[in-house]
Amino acid sequence: MGLSASLYSGTSGLKAHGEDMTVIGNNISNVSTIGFKASRMYFEHALSQQITTASGGGQVGRGVSVGAVMGDFSQGSLESTTEATDLAVGGNGFFMVSPAGQELNYYTRAGNFRFDEDGYLVDPHGYRLQGWAVQESNTSAAATGGATSSETTGVKIKGVPQDVKLENFQSPPQATSRVDMI
Incomplete structure (x- = not known):
């Protein structure tokens, strides 16, 4: 050498x-x-x-x-906050955010979202959180064909991801049917 x-x-x-x-x-x-x-x-x-x-x-x-x-995309530690709009992804996955009025999508695991003056759930950059509309389902025994609630699990979605916006900050009460604890 x-x-x-x-x-x-x-x-x-x-x-x-x-x-x-x-x-x-x-x-x-x-x-x-x-x-x-x-x-x-x-x-x-x-x-x-x-x-x-x-x-x-x-x-x-x-x-x-x-x-x-x-x-390193492994699961980090989850922290408690005082903000109801702080979210976390458990396991694999990302939040999808998009600038207002643009067809661009960005992916993040930072879940520090807030409502803007128009009612959209946005990140600190002002990008709107994207999400699917949840299909309302009738949970009566007649509508499910006699199936019990344990047999019908999962959330049914419809459409394509769109900006998450709350038109009204009040919703009718609904009983909790499932709880996951970490």
Whole structure:
């Protein structure tokens, strides 16, 4: 191994380590950011060389580079808040938000939503939360063909995702039929 090859191995390692420190610094600086997902860097060999040794063949690394920076989308901890419009995604999934009057969709796990002056549920950027309309169902025994409530589970949706808007901040009371606890 020549002098320049040895220097390249060392400098490529320092460069990759510096980029890893940037990723770690970004994770630390955003630790209190709502919905932030940390990243992790993966390294790979930049070059390698086959050499012959007394015990046979071998391989010597000639440098390192950044293989990939991957986001960690595992479930984070859920926190209690005093706002009724703060939401959280349990498990896989994202909230879909869209700028008003545009056909763009963005995805986020940050659930800090508030109602704007027009009644739309929006994120801090003013993007409107997207959601499906829920199909109202008649839960009487005659309407379900005699099926019990335990046999009819799930929520039926209709249409395509649209802006979530409350026309009236009051709704008729409805008995709770299912509770999930985490």
